[in-house]
Amino acid sequence: KMQHHARALHAAWESEDFTKTYSETYVKGEKRELVEALGFDPTQITEQQIDEAMAMANLVIEDPSLHDMLYQFVKDYAEAQHAIEITNVAGTAAFELILTIIMAAVTGGVGAVAAIGSKAHLIKKFQKVGDLLSDFAKATRKLKLEGKKRKAKGNSAKFSDMEADQVQAKKTDAHGAEDGKVSKKANKKVEPKNLTDAKSILAARREEIAANGYTPKYSDAELQDIAKNGDIGSDRYQVRFMETSYLNHRDTPDVPLSGSMGRSMTGKSGTGAKYWSTSFDQLEDADTDPRLISQKLGLTYDPNVNYSLLIVDSQAAAPLTGVKSVSATFENVSEFANTELPDDFPKSFTDKVMTPEFQAEYSSQYKAAQDAGAFADEWSANEFENHLNTTDLSGSDKALMKQRFEMHETIGNNDDYLGNGLTKNNNPTVNQEYGVVETLNFERNEVNLSQLDQKNAITILPGLSPI
Incomplete structure (x- = not known):
């Protein structure tokens, strides 16, 4: 205090406002020591x-x-x-x-x-x-407060006194998808006991589809309810659908399982694979049929491509990958981009483009560029920009569109992205708008498929064939 007093006096004598300078200097010195102590x-x-x-x-x-x-x-x-x-x-x-x-x-x-x-x-x-x-x-504080309330009420305490969240419990049967109505029968969620059991479930499903044809397990109404009120990212068993060539890294094509779950991305919280996926429960009704799976995931099936399905035990994989998963809504994907890639996709940008209206316009422009052959030689933001320059969009709108393409390229929310947590149904034989509830995943550690396989965290079904 004496030192602060002396320094404050010295500073005050050399200033034009003695009182103000003395006060500010003294308080600043006291605060500095307080900060150091606390x-x-x-x-x-x-x-x-x-x-x-x-x-x-x-x-x-x-x-x-x-x-x-x-x-x-x-x-x-x-x-x-x-x-x-x-x-x-x-x-x-x-x-x-x-x-x-x-x-x-x-x-x-x-x-x-x-x-x-x-x-x-x-x-x-x-x-x-x-x-x-x-x-x-x-949570602990809330529990203690509720405990005090019950204790204060004594024997008169009852469950109706407790705070409760409003929830809706909807049960569905195996054929609720036909009329879109919520069934009163047992819940039809499928949860494997382990990875081996997951493969057995898919094998049985293939026989069922071959005998009776394909019927989606969940209706649009049920999918919307799961997207809004559920949390498929917390399901233990997740599935990742990819081209078989990606199982091996392009730099080491001869090294088995040297690839990863997705394209590498560096964000603020780490570097690792970024990919989109869904839960085993959401996709098991399509068996391992690559055509049905592609259509449910809102993708275009290519019969000339060899596909694989990876079943992931997230409980075993998470400690290794440090995976971060978010449901694929406009809000969640925007927050992910703002947090992990703030320099490329700040909130000021996502607030403008992550809306149903802008997404519809982006989808229209992207498909127009595609139809015009803009990506025939190279799929890049520059090629998309060349297409935009043929339109009557303003300069600012063109800049937003190009940046949205770069977000598409980096994060993966493509021209068919809906923003409500659901994929688009691309199966023309199914009278539904949606396919599955999906998640965006980011592994914050660099891990290859071989490491996951060694930890018994994945099982791979390569070379999928249509039914």
């Missing part, structure tokens, strides 16, 4: 954020299992890094890193920099852990 700038944190940080800190202190898991997380994180990174982590107490997780969660990183010094780069890496911890803290 590890964060209190003026950058709201009262609510402090409450949340305290709640999370109490959880760590009061819950031994959570305490142990967080310390193990720090240990595992350090051991997984380069030797230099291990030194950086070892140079800071584990609790300081846990404090960083908490402060990053409640402030978005604003309040944690002073606490970790040279470890500032860890904030982004720990943000996901902090988000999960924050959700856990809020």
Whole structure:
């Protein structure tokens, strides 16, 4: 305090406004020491954020299992890094890193920099852990509050006193797709016991289709309900449909399973395969018929292409891939683009193009370019731009269209993308608008198919043939 007083006096004597300069200089010095002592700038944190940080800190202190898991997380994180990174982590107490997780969660990183010094780069890496911890803290707080309410009511407490979310439980039968009505029979969701069971289910389905013809399992109404209220990304078994040639990496075509689940992408949270997929339940009614699968996924079936189907045990794969999955709605894909590729596709851009109206116009322009042979020699943004230059679109509209093409190229939301979480049905024999509920996936670690196979996280059905 004496040092701050002396420095403030010195600065004040040299200024034209003694009182104001003295006050500002003194307060600045006091604040700097406060920040150094607390590890964060209190003026950058709201009262609510402090409450949340305290709640999370109490959880760590009061819950031994959570305490142990967080310390193990720090240990595992350090051991997984380069030797230099291990030194950086070892140079800071584990609790300081846990404090960083908490402060990053409640402030978005604003309040944690002073606490970790040279470890500032860890904030982004720990943000996901902090988000999960924050959700856990809020849920725990809610449970405690409800417990107090029940205790206060004594024996008069009843379930009707509890807060409840409004939900709709809809059950469907195996033939609800014919009339689009919700059935009163048992739920028809198919959940394999394991990867071997998944293959058996598909084999049985093929016999059924061969004998009775193909009928989609879910109606449009049911698919819309699943897209709106369900979460197929959380299903344990997912499926990925791709050309067989992609199973081996183009640089190592002779190395079995050197390919990956999709095209590599570098985002803010990592580098790995980016791809679109759906759950096993959504696609199993089409068996392994590449024509039926293509049509359900809104794709154009090419009889000259060899296709494969990958069944993924996401429970076994996620620890290796670090996969991030979002349902394919305008809102979710926009947020994904803003978060992972903010320089290429900022919110100011997605707010304009990720709408039904703009998507319809993009689809129209893309198909017009395709029909005109714009992509005969090369599929690229420049070729699409050449087509746009033949239209009467304004300069700003052409720029948006070209950037939308680049988003199509990078993320994969193509000209048939609907933006409601569903694929377009391209099967002319089925009187439905939609095919399946789909997800956009981003593996934040570079992992090839061979590594997934070694972990028994995938099973591959190559060389698919139509029924």
